[in-house]
Amino acid sequence: MPEVDLSFNTSTAAPTGTSTARILVIDDEAAIRDSLEVLLTLEGYNVKMASDGDQGLRILELDNFDLILLDLALPGRTGLELLPLIKERQPETPVIMITAYGTVDNVVEAIRAGAENFVQKPWDNEKLLADIRSAVARRRAEEENLQLKRTLKQRYNFSNIVGKSDAMLRIFDLVAQIAPSRSTVLIQGESGTGKELIAKAIHANSPRRDKPFVPINTGAMPSELLESTLFGHVKGAFTSAVASKKGLFEVANGGTLFLDEIATMGFDTQAKILRALQDKRFMHLGGIQEIQVDVRIITATNVDLRQAVREGKFREDLYYRLNVITVDLPPLRARREDIPPLVQHFLDLYSNENGFPLRRLSSDAMRALIDYEWPGNVRELENAIERGVVLSSNQLIGSELLPGHITGRSFQDALLEHNPNASLFDILEDIERRIIVEKLERCNWNQTDAAEQFRIPLSTLNQKIKRLNIEIRKRIRE
Structure with a gap:
C-alpha cells in the first residue's frame, strides 16, 4: 500500500461553515479510513466510514451527505461500478475519487460519469482539504441557491432573479413594496444588471399581473418610427x-409599458410621453380623436438622467414625472457574493437547454469569475457560463474554457496551467475540438451544415468528431 501522511496540524481551526458538513468515506483499507477520520474530524467535519461499497450504499439509504470520498479499487463492486449507484441515491452529492498511481485513466472516466475530482495516494493533506472545502462550498452554494429560489417564489414572483446579497435583498423588498401601487418607476443601473427583469417582477407582483407587460427599447429606432410604435x-x-395601426400604449392598456433606454428619446417624443403620462390620453399620428388608456409606466436607463437634464439633453419636467420611485441596481462587482448562485443558475439553465448532464465549475474557474470586474455585469457572466457549458467535453468546466479577458490568460496558457505536461499535439487537439464544437453549436448541431461551412466532406467532419470524442448533442433550436 502507498504510504499515507498520518501527521496532522492539530492547531488548525475548523473552517467557517464546515462544522456541520457531513462526509462519507468508502475505502477498504483500515489505515486509510483511520487517517481520513482523524484529518476530517480535526477540521470539524461530521464523518462516517464504510469498508466496502455495499456498506456505503446502506448508509446512503439512511443519511444525506455533503461529500463522499470513494476509493476506486474496492473489493466486489469497484468505485467505477459504485459511482452510478451513489448518483441514483444522492445525485447532488459531490464525489471525490481516491486512487493509487497508475489508475488515472479510470479516474478520468469516473469524472466523466459525474465524479467531482480525484486525489492520488499518497495525498498532500492541505491539497486534499482544499479540494474538500471547495466541493463542500459548491454543494452548499447549490443548496442555498435552491432555497433562495424557493423563498423568493413563496414571498414574491422573482423566479428569474437570483441574488442573496444585502443589496439585492433590499431591491426585492423595495419591489414588493412598490409593485401594488400605480406610481411610475425609474430603474437605474449599468448595462446588463437586469433592469428588465426587475420591471417584469414589479408587473408580476402588481394588480396588473393578468394584463400585458409590453417592453420596448426606445434607443433601437428613429424618432418617427418610435412615435408611431408608441402611439399608433x-x-x-x-x-x-x-392601414391604421394601434400603438403600444393601447396594447398595454390595463397593464405595464416598459420603456428601456429612456434617455435616448428625442425631445418631441419626450413631450408626447409627458402628455400621455399627465392626461392618460393621446392621439394617433395623423389622428384627431383622443384615446384614453390606463397604463403604468416603468422606465430604465444606464445613464445619469439628472446629469442629462443639467446638460439640456432630457426634459426636466419629464424627469420629475418619471422619477416618482427610483430603483438603483448595483453592478455585479459590488455584490460579488451573488456570483456563485448566479453561476449555478446559469449552469442549470444552459445544461438543461443543451440537453447536457448538469455542468459544474472548477474552483479555479470560480475564483477567476469572482475576481473579475464584470463591466458587462450579469449579462456578461451569463454569456461566459453559456460558452463554458457549450464548449465543455465533460461535466467539469475549468478556467481554460472561460474567455481569456476574464482569466487574464490565453487559451493556451490556461490549458498548460491546467495540464502542465500538455504536448503541442494536446494543445492543437484542444483548439481543434473547441473550433468544431463552436461551429456545431452555431449550426444547431447539424453536422451537414457544419461540414459545408468548414468546406470539408461530411465524412471528414465525422472522423474528427469521433477522434476528438465530441459528444453529439440534440438540436436545441428549430
Whole structure:
C-alpha cells in the first residue's frame, strides 16, 4: 500500500461553515479510513466510514451527505461500478475519487460519469482539504441557491432573479413594496444588471399581473418610427401608412409599458410621453380623436438622467414625472457574493437547454469569475457560463474554457496551467475540438451544415468528431 501522511496540524481551526458538513468515506483499507477520520474530524467535519461499497450504499439509504470520498479499487463492486449507484441515491452529492498511481485513466472516466475530482495516494493533506472545502462550498452554494429560489417564489414572483446579497435583498423588498401601487418607476443601473427583469417582477407582483407587460427599447429606432410604435397611426398619416395601426400604449392598456433606454428619446417624443403620462390620453399620428388608456409606466436607463437634464439633453419636467420611485441596481462587482448562485443558475439553465448532464465549475474557474470586474455585469457572466457549458467535453468546466479577458490568460496558457505536461499535439487537439464544437453549436448541431461551412466532406467532419470524442448533442433550436 502507498504510504499515507498520518501527521496532522492539530492547531488548525475548523473552517467557517464546515462544522456541520457531513462526509462519507468508502475505502477498504483500515489505515486509510483511520487517517481520513482523524484529518476530517480535526477540521470539524461530521464523518462516517464504510469498508466496502455495499456498506456505503446502506448508509446512503439512511443519511444525506455533503461529500463522499470513494476509493476506486474496492473489493466486489469497484468505485467505477459504485459511482452510478451513489448518483441514483444522492445525485447532488459531490464525489471525490481516491486512487493509487497508475489508475488515472479510470479516474478520468469516473469524472466523466459525474465524479467531482480525484486525489492520488499518497495525498498532500492541505491539497486534499482544499479540494474538500471547495466541493463542500459548491454543494452548499447549490443548496442555498435552491432555497433562495424557493423563498423568493413563496414571498414574491422573482423566479428569474437570483441574488442573496444585502443589496439585492433590499431591491426585492423595495419591489414588493412598490409593485401594488400605480406610481411610475425609474430603474437605474449599468448595462446588463437586469433592469428588465426587475420591471417584469414589479408587473408580476402588481394588480396588473393578468394584463400585458409590453417592453420596448426606445434607443433601437428613429424618432418617427418610435412615435408611431408608441402611439399608433391612422391610415395615410405618412407615406407607408397603408392601414391604421394601434400603438403600444393601447396594447398595454390595463397593464405595464416598459420603456428601456429612456434617455435616448428625442425631445418631441419626450413631450408626447409627458402628455400621455399627465392626461392618460393621446392621439394617433395623423389622428384627431383622443384615446384614453390606463397604463403604468416603468422606465430604465444606464445613464445619469439628472446629469442629462443639467446638460439640456432630457426634459426636466419629464424627469420629475418619471422619477416618482427610483430603483438603483448595483453592478455585479459590488455584490460579488451573488456570483456563485448566479453561476449555478446559469449552469442549470444552459445544461438543461443543451440537453447536457448538469455542468459544474472548477474552483479555479470560480475564483477567476469572482475576481473579475464584470463591466458587462450579469449579462456578461451569463454569456461566459453559456460558452463554458457549450464548449465543455465533460461535466467539469475549468478556467481554460472561460474567455481569456476574464482569466487574464490565453487559451493556451490556461490549458498548460491546467495540464502542465500538455504536448503541442494536446494543445492543437484542444483548439481543434473547441473550433468544431463552436461551429456545431452555431449550426444547431447539424453536422451537414457544419461540414459545408468548414468546406470539408461530411465524412471528414465525422472522423474528427469521433477522434476528438465530441459528444453529439440534440438540436436545441428549430
